[in-house]
Amino acid sequence: MPMMNRRRLLGTAMAAGAMATAMRAVGGGAAGPIFLTPGPVRFDLTGRGMTEGMMGFTPEGPPPVIRLRQGVPAEILVENRLEEITTVHWHGMRLPVDQDGVPWLTQMPIGAGETYRYRFTPPDAGTYWYHPHCNTLEQIARGLAGLIVVEEAEPQAFDADLALQIRDFRLGGDGQFIELYKPRNMARGGTLGTVSTVNWRVAPVLAAPAGGLVRLRLAVTDVTRVYELSLAGAEAALIALDGQPLPAPEVLPVPLVLAPGQRADLALLMPAEGQEVALSFARTSGKSEVLATVRATGAPLGRSLDGLAPLPPNPTPLPDLARAERLDFTFGWSPDGTAPDTGGFCGDVPYRFWSINRVPYAGDAPPDPARPGRPLATLTRGRSYVLRMLNETQNDHPIHLHGLAMHLLGPEGRPTGRVQDTVLLRSHESAEVAVLADNPGDWVFHCHVIEHQKSGLAGFIRVA
Ligand code: C2O
Numbered sequence: 001m002p003m004m005n006r007r008r009l010l011g012t013a014m015a016a017g018a019m020a021t022a023m024r025a026v027g028g029g030a031a032g033p034i035f036l037t038p039g040p041v042r043f044d045l046t047g048r049g050m051t052e053g054m055m056g057f058t059p060e061g062p063p064p065v066i067r068l069r070q071g072v073p074a075e076i077l078v079e080n081r082l083e084e085i086t087t088v089h090w091h092g093m094r095l096p097v098d099q100d101g102v103p104w105l106t107q108m109p110i111g112a113g114e115t116y117r118y119r120f121t122p123p124d125a126g127t128y129w130y131h132p133h134c135n136t137l138e139q140i141a142r143g144l145a146g147l148i149v150v151e152e153a154e155p156q157a158f159d160a161d162l163a164l165q166i167r168d169f170r171l172g173g174d175g176q177f178i179e180l181y182k183p184r185n186m187a188r189g190g191t192l193g194t195v196s197t198v199n200w201r202v203a204p205v206l207a208a209p210a211g212g213l214v215r216l217r218l219a220v221t222d223v224t225r226v227y228e229l230s231l232a233g234a235e236a237a238l239i240a241l242d243g244q245p246l247p248a249p250e251v252l253p254v255p256l257v258l259a260p261g262q263r264a265d266l267a268l269l270m271p272a273e274g275q276e277v278a279l280s281f282a283r284t285s286g287k288s289e290v291l292a293t294v295r296a297t298g299a300p301l302g303r304s305l306d307g308l309a310p311l312p313p314n315p316t317p318l319p320d321l322a323r324a325e326r327l328d329f330t331f332g333w334s335p336d337g338t339a340p341d342t343g344g345f346c347g348d349v350p351y352r353f354w355s356i357n358r359v360p361y362a363g364d365a366p367p368d369p370a371r372p373g374r375p376l377a378t379l380t381r382g383r384s385y386v387l388r389m390l391n392e393t394q395n396d397h398p399i400h401l402h403g404l405a406m407h408l409l410g411p412e413g414r415p416t417g418r419v420q421d422t423v424l425l426r427s428h429e430s431a432e433v434a435v436l437a438d439n440p441g442d443w444v445f446h447c448h449v450i451e452h453q454k455s456g457l458a459g460f461i462r463v464a
Pocket residue numbers: 089091131133261400402444446448
């Protein structure tokens with residue numbers, strides 16, 4: 001057990017709801033079900049007028065932050081107000097497979113006008129997110145992505161809790177959507193958005209107590225962009241990745257690289273009243289752009305990052321490395337670029353540019369007895385595995401595994417203490433992760449650059 005920090009004991013109670021967070025929060029255990037209504041919305045994203053053709057999880061627009069508590073059952077009712085099928089997936093949460101939200105693999109899709117009930121108990125605290133798992137190239141691109149905060153069973157002593165959803169929208173100069181992707185980009189790094197936002201706002205200004213300790217939750221929900229982030233005007237420590245606490249707070253890397261699907265929790269020490277902390281990212285041109293600003297307000301709280309204790313660990317035991325079986329996964333080109341005809345379900349695209357172990361994913365479709373979906377690998381429940389992942393292309397691939405925690409291994413296969421659900425493999429990089437096959441079911445394994453996922457870089461791993 002880490003030494004308990006006196007300041008944490010003396011610290012003020014967490015004031016998540018009291019602070020001016022940019023986004024409405026819903027949820028909280030016994031408060032009854034949470035309602036989500038995926039459907040069309042219009043919203044003034046740019047401050048220059050309404051963007052038409054957006055999709056939101058509530059009629060107001062910006063998807064609410066869902067706040068749950070570790071170990072407390074949650075119920076979420078999803079009323080599909082779209083004119084197409086959808087599902088909701090709870091990214092990074094280790095749930096029973098029938099709650100995982102993958103069309104046909106784990107549930108029947110939610111038809112237009114239908115309501116579907118999800119029920120689960122979050123096993124892990126941390127920062128997660130929710131999004132459809134159907135026609136994601138449209139549905140996420142048009143706005144369907146929101147954050148989930150799972151509070152620790154024991155409250156943590158931060159003075160404020162800010163959740164920042166970082167993403168682009170692909171808009172023209174008139175603030176309206178332009179073509180969501182270009183096939184030639186799909187075969188390369190993916191199609192970048194044009195307007196970068198935080199919580200559906202361009203460069204919002206948030207507030208937090210001067211001299212206070214802020215839990216800053218950063219989540220990249222973009223369909224394509226690997227964000228290279230930097231923070232100016234405050235000291236900060238990295239305390240969790242993909243919702244999973246680090247064994248000890250770490251110096252914030254410069255830049256902090258967060259790829260589609262990934263999250264980072266920071267402990268941020270706010271400066272004196274009136275001063276500002278700026279979160280920026282580097283555009284591919286190298287130009288830096290401010291994403292959001294946090295202004296220090298009120299009487300100084302005089303907190304410190306010295307002796308900051310780690311967050312309490314989640315129940316993600318280290319796999320048995322000595323007895324783990326090794327499995328290889330190669331992410332590469334597709335042997336041929338043509339797509340099987342899956343009938344156009346869930347926004348299937350007519351291209352297969354990418355593959356895992358040379359097999360491009362067939363696409364989301366109702367099961368076809370003539371062509372049953374084959375798992376990439378079948379793991380035995382309760383056993384440990386080391387997945388060796390190789391990116392043999394020059395593009396970035398944030399590789400995401402549902403349902404199972406990936407323990408990132410370092411040199412000579414030693415654990416790094418990082419537990420992730422999305423591992424970024426940059427150009428020609430490889431990585432090893434250890435996985436304990438403790439959750440039975442079919443778990444999707446895919447690149448979270450959605451154009452790559454939709455054009456073949458996907459598959460599933462079976463735990464039986
Ligand atoms: Cu964020 Cu398969 O999903």
